[in-house]
Amino acid sequence: MPYLYAGQYVELDLSSGTQRLVSVDEQLVRQFYLGSGYAAYLFYQRQQPDWDALAPESPLYIFNGLFTGSLAPTACRCSFCGRSPLTGLWNESNVGGHFGAALRAAGLDGLVVTGQAATPVYLYLHDGQVEVRPADHLWGLDTFAAYARLLDETHPKARCAVIGPAGEQGVPYAAILQGGQAHSRAAGRGGMGAVLGSKRMKAIVAYGEEKPAYADAASLMAQVKAFNAQVRPKAAGMSLYGTAGGVPAAEFKGDLPLRNWRDGSWPAGAHAISGQTLHETFWLKHTFCHACPIGCGKLIEIKEGPYAGVYGEGPEYETLAGFGGMLLIDDLAAICRCNDLCNRLGLDTISTSAAIAFAFEAAERGLLPAEVADLRLTWGQAETVLHLIPLIARREGLGALLAQGVRAAAQALGPEAQRFALQVKGMEVAYHDPRAFFSMAVNYATANRGACHLEALSYWTMYGTDASGWYDRPYDRFAVEGAGRHAAVFQNYMSVYNPLGLCKFIGKAGCAPAEVAQWLNAALGWETSGEEVMRTGERLFNLKRLINLRYGITRADDTLPERFLKEPRPDGEAAGRVPDLETMLAEYYTVRGWLPDGRPAPEKLRELGLA
Numbered sequence: 001m002p003y004l005y006a007g008q009y010v011e012l013d014l015s016s017g018t019q020r021l022v023s024v025d026e027q028l029v030r031q032f033y034l035g036s037g038y039a040a041y042l043f044y045q046r047q048q049p050d051w052d053a054l055a056p057e058s059p060l061y062i063f064n065g066l067f068t069g070s071l072a073p074t075a076c077r078c079s080f081c082g083r084s085p086l087t088g089l090w091n092e093s094n095v096g097g098h099f100g101a102a103l104r105a106a107g108l109d110g111l112v113v114t115g116q117a118a119t120p121v122y123l124y125l126h127d128g129q130v131e132v133r134p135a136d137h138l139w140g141l142d143t144f145a146a147y148a149r150l151l152d153e154t155h156p157k158a159r160c161a162v163i164g165p166a167g168e169q170g171v172p173y174a175a176i177l178q179g180g181q182a183h184s185r186a187a188g189r190g191g192m193g194a195v196l197g198s199k200r201m202k203a204i205v206a207y208g209e210e211k212p213a214y215a216d217a218a219s220l221m222a223q224v225k226a227f228n229a230q231v232r233p234k235a236a237g238m239s240l241y242g243t244a245g246g247v248p249a250a251e252f253k254g255d256l257p258l259r260n261w262r263d264g265s266w267p268a269g270a271h272a273i274s275g276q277t278l279h280e281t282f283w284l285k286h287t288f289c290h291a292c293p294i295g296c297g298k299l300i301e302i303k304e305g306p307y308a309g310v311y312g313e314g315p316e317y318e319t320l321a322g323f324g325g326m327l328l329i330d331d332l333a334a335i336c337r338c339n340d341l342c343n344r345l346g347l348d349t350i351s352t353s354a355a356i357a358f359a360f361e362a363a364e365r366g367l368l369p370a371e372v373a374d375l376r377l378t379w380g381q382a383e384t385v386l387h388l389i390p391l392i393a394r395r396e397g398l399g400a401l402l403a404q405g406v407r408a409a410a411q412a413l414g415p416e417a418q419r420f421a422l423q424v425k426g427m428e429v430a431y432h433d434p435r436a437f438f439s440m441a442v443n444y445a446t447a448n449r450g451a452c453h454l455e456a457l458s459y460w461t462m463y464g465t466d467a468s469g470w471y472d473r474p475y476d477r478f479a480v481e482g483a484g485r486h487a488a489v490f491q492n493y494m495s496v497y498n499p500l501g502l503c504k505f506i507g508k509a510g511c512a513p514a515e516v517a518q519w520l521n522a523a524l525g526w527e528t529s530g531e532e533v534m535r536t537g538e539r540l541f542n543l544k545r546l547i548n549l550r551y552g553i554t555r556a557d558d559t560l561p562e563r564f565l566k567e568p569r570p571d572g573e574a575a576g577r578v579p580d581l582e583t584m585l586a587e588y589y590t591v592r593g594w595l596p597d598g599r600p601a602p603e604k605l606r607e608l609g610l611a
Helices: 026-032 035-046 099-105 143-153 192-198 217-234 236-241 243-253 267-272 275-281 317-325 332-345 349-364 382-394 398-402 406-413 438-446 458-463 483-494 513-524 530-550 562-566 581-592 602-607
Strands: 008-013 018-023 060-064 078-083 090-095 110-114 121-126 129-134 159-162 176-178 185-187 201-206 283-287 297-301 311-313
Touching (some): 008 129, 026 035, 035 078, 035 090, 035 110, 035 530, 060 099, 060 192, 078 192, 090 176, 090 185, 090 530, 099 159, 143 159, 192 201, 217 236, 217 513, 236 275, 243 317, 243 458, 267 275, 275 283, 275 332, 311 332, 317 332, 317 349, 349 382, 349 398, 349 406, 382 398, 398 406, 438 581, 483 530, 483 581, 530 602
Parallel strands (some): 121 201
Antiparallel strands (some): 008 018, 060 078, 060 110, 176 185, 283 297, 297 311
């Protein structure tokens, strides 16, 4: 009988052109779910620490979550997993939109890709098959142009995941874009676009008509209907303004990064670039990912002024924080153009804006080479930023240095530059300040892909999220005691979302593990519980820690840049605060059942079935 999931994936070797269909192991699904969980299990079995991320033999895992393509709320997510060319560690880059649902409709749960094509190719997935097609004519095109061409060549209702010139050039934070110009969504962090580029794979196209089946469809439909009715009023602000609507609150709380994390307050600037202002100026309509009751996407158009003609998905919080607060640019239209350029060229907006902010501070300190002195590398200079983005994608001029990422760029400039290189384990810090919410300091220090906010999202409680369904203790955001536990519990719960194929924003609306367990039971005929959902998340987080330990990660790597530990914000709600990371990490390791050196204890691994 058909499953909620397709029950099969394809292993493809681009060097030899061979492929084989592999059945998904149901017992492994119960332990690791699908998506990045199943991918992490397969990766760990095959992992060779000496394989470079961009080497032909280095595998790329593309997997839907368990619910992806189904009627479950926000069941849209697809994960691109492997070794990051930016950090050298485990990476999962997750994307919403409609590509994952199309992959499920094509009769597949995912792909495992190795090798390197002799010439550029793209993959066309349909009817449980993978066609390898030539893509010489697409190489060099931006993601929007390539997307349109791919639909012409395959099926008008197909969905595509595409890289741009940045991925082709191997920029280690190159993104993978889906949805085309009108609904672009990025698998952005960690450079999986560069991994596709290294395999000379321009795109993956999926189309099909297969639909999921459910063990108890009536029960699942009733649960989904009830949940959607509850979530819509809770997510009304998100529906109206998207994540961009959170910019003013983040500035007020001391959470918004300013001038490469040095300033404390910027109220007028935050208002000028907010989702509320975006809605009043350039907004056209809301956009929705597959099965989403929220609709946080915003289609925009700029009709006049120097950036007239920008049309497409508007910038989200992280992009506004990066090209706005980090660089002190309060021109919303210019930021929209920055977002448009990054989407076209296939660049992660967080790492791109962080690299440029690093360059601005390096210029301020006189550390950049003389040949770039003609660039106006000063705060608030939007035109300079717009000039640098294509240089990064092409790895030209100053862009060649910044394309390496902040860690490598700082190493090239010397010890002084490394003091203001805001990264953890090679990943540029996401745009929520750990000095404003101390459990995020613990999360950034320990998150498996580097300074990733999505691995915990514990700052949500600062903004009123009801997390009582998975965290039942009160927590003061500036309290040292409890910060480690808070981070660990949130990491465990957030670890199941990509493997389930669900968007984490339903967690922000209060969706609890027990509710997810009920959906699993109705969809698959399981008898699981909220406690087991949390235990699965803990298992997955520890498995990825084991992967990183093989890459040489130690306790010494679980740290933060000096700026966060010794330089408090000068004003605003978080003024004067810095986290006591060592004390909080000690608590975190105890809660995790890890040894003092950062390794999971043998008894913890046995408890989780990972021994």
